[in-house]
Amino acid sequence: MPLKVYNSYTRQKEVFNSITPGHVGMYVCGPTVSGESHLGHARPYITFDFIFRYLTYKGYKVRYVRNITDAGHFEEEGREAEDKVGKKAILEKLEPMELVQKYTNLFHWAMLQFNCVEPSIEPTATGHIVEQINMIEKIIAEGYAYEVNGSVYFDLKKYAATHDYGKLSGRIMDDLLETTRELDGQQEKRDKADFALWKSAAPEHIMRWKSPWGEGFPGWHIECSAMATKYLGAEFDIHGGGMDLQFPHHESEIAQSTICNKHSPARFWIHNNMITINGKKMGKSYNNVIKLTEMFSGNHPLLTQAFAPMTVRFFILQSHYRSPVDFSSETLQASEKALKRLWEAYEVLKKLPVNIQAQGTDAALETKVLQWINEFDEFMDDDFSTAKILANMFELAPVINGIKDGHIAVNALSGATVVLLQKQFKNYLEDIFGLTHTTAGDEGALQGVMQLLIDIRKQSKAKKDYATSDKIRNQLTTLGIELKDEKDGGMSWNR
RNA sequence: GGUCCUGUGGCCGAGUGGCUAGGCAAAGCUCUGCAAAAGCUUCUACAGCAGUUCGAAUCUGCUCGGGACCUCCA
Missing domain, CATH: 1.10.730.10 (Isoleucyl-tRNA Synthetase; Domain 1)
Known part of the structure; x- marks a missing residue:
């Protein structure tokens, strides 16, 4: 029986066949390590964890790439252009990379708690600046990006003329171009809808890299395109993430990769829905x-x-x-x-x-x-x-x-x-499903002690000494251990 | 405002045009020294209105409600 997967790109369930028989390439957008993960973040990682596990169960050899976004992005595009990671680092008087390390560790700890399988490759944005610059250069060479004052923007109007920008997210290009939203610092863009591939860094920016266009930092979307391409190729099987990333992030990834690699990046786009709280x-x-x-x-x-x-x-x-x-x-x-x-x-x-x-x-x-x-x-x-x-x-x-x-x-x-x-x-x-015991009953010493208590309790029960048997059970209960009498006179416990 | 999704019993949640989803909670019973667990049983719903159909919670239209995206966002 074939595996059917809902493809966000086509908005229907399709039979899943991998590009390379027996192998699956899967890219999932990872965390931005500028803060602590919350419950909402748990959903995609658990979702793609069981998808990864299931594909493995089906016999595929899966290369699962999940990035760490540690380069920081602008908080409001075109406005302050402040580097998120850098900004908080100043406030907390920490080195940016110290902060990145802290939240990366915390993220890994949470993944371990959830029993999520580690991705095959977990690339960092800062570790792939060169690849990102190369990709931007290619896009410029193809004529789909332009440089202004040390920043590089993707020429969306030109792209949309010959490509279906907005298909994934159900966006209509004309609406995007006509957005009435007023943003400062947008003048240097040819069109409001254009998105940044590279931003020149203001002097106060801590995180900055040299590039052909001066010192700056990569745009938000390019890192995923660059890393996915590097480790999974121009076309791969699955690209995953939260639904809220469909636009503009994934839509822009498609545009970048399509120009750069002459190919739409992923065959299947899988998006998990949100966790809400009071709706x-x-x-x-x-x-x-x-x-x-x-x-x-x-x-x-x-x-x-x-x-x-x-x-x-x-x-x-x-x-x-x-x-x-x-x-x-x-x-x-x-x-x-x-x-x-x-x-x-x-x-x-x-x-x-x-x-x-x-x-x-x-x-x-x-x-x-x-x-x-x-x-x-x-x-x-x-x-x-x-x-x-x-x-x-x-x-x-x-x-x-x-x-x-x-x-x-x-x-x-x-x-x-x-x-x-x-x-x-x-x-x-x-x-x-990756579920594990919440009860750790395998410690040898505890096993022995429990067996001893069970033996004593059995004896007192046999003598109808219920005071003793109840005492043992009650005491264990307060210790968080539940003791149950079985039908056959046996006893079992868990915590 | 635009695009899209959604509205299921006390609560959470699957769902296909025709047959009891399931979980939690609640009630009764069985087992049991008691308890817990377990088993059995009960509670049988699909926002509203209209239409299509032999038949709709499931398709269509409208109304009302909720949400997501359009801006960083899992």
Whole structure:
């Protein structure tokens, strides 16, 4: 069954075939490391993480490039032309690169918490100034960019005359050219809609590089084009990012690359939707961000508690990546419980006995179960419908628990089905969805201590010494360890 | 103002023209020393109006509401 992916460029689901058989080149716009990542940032990285994992599962060798934007951009194009990173660095009296390092580290830490696979290449903008300059020179040579006072602009009017600028974002070129918006310092552009490829640096600018046009810094869009081209070639399979990057960032990337490489850069454009908070997009301009560190610590007025990274990851998986999701503490709490339930069923499944005999299987149940399992791949192939797979898992959970509890006969499912169930749960939960234990139960010493406590509790229960057995359980509860009595007299624990 | 998306049960959220998505919450029952967990059961919705159709939450139109982008933005 072929993988179908919604392509933002054509606005429809298309069968995915990679350019080079067996290989996939994927570029995803990475973070600007001038500040701390917030919940909204988590969505694209988790989304493209499970896309990366799924492509790998499908047998592709994926080169996943995700950049680090550390060069800084103008805060308001054409106005102050202030370098974001440089500006904050002055305020905080830090070296720009010190700031970059700090937020890069913090970003990497967050990605690790989310169990995101590291990209194959994580290039930095500052490390690719030469490539960017080369690309700009090429565009000038092609006649699609012009230099004014040490800055270089892309000639959009000329480009749009022969190319479909605005197709990706559904923008109409005439509207862009007629924008009534008044911006200062726009006089040097031939047209208001022209975007900067290179900006000359004002004296107060800290981050600056030598270029054929004087000292300055690269425009926002050129870095992605340059790095994507360098590591993935003129045409590659997937370009990803948040929906809010469609315009102008991705649209401009297409223009730059098309002129420079004579080719539209990406076959598939994949965009994730936004995380909203009370219906409004989470973003700096709205002043409604919850930083990831606040998320994990619960230290934020809107949070009733701390939320584990895996809860956030699960929360994101529970809805389709192209739908907006509204954040609230209550919703996250629901996700937390749901994940716990699912994970416990998974733990049970792992230990489920595999029926060897083919006799006594419940054909109806067997059919149902097989259908639910087989739909995993089907749903994922249908534009990564993670939410539907989770729903099927929740359908399967009562079956798994039922077998354990004895409501369902042990041999109701054939051995092959149980093995398949175990395999697919592992493939999906761990390998594709990238979920992990929030409970760390593998420390040897703790295991031993718990076993000891369980033994003592079993003994006291056998003697009907409930005071002791309750004391053990209650004390453990206050330590955050949950102890449960099993049907067969056994006990299990988790935290 | 322009372009586009969207409106599902108490809450969150899938969704295909005809068959119970799922999760959380709530209620009852079973199991159990108690508890927790688990299992079973109940709560069956698609903004409004009109149309297409044998049949629409799913298609079309209008109305109302929400959002994104148009400016840095995941």
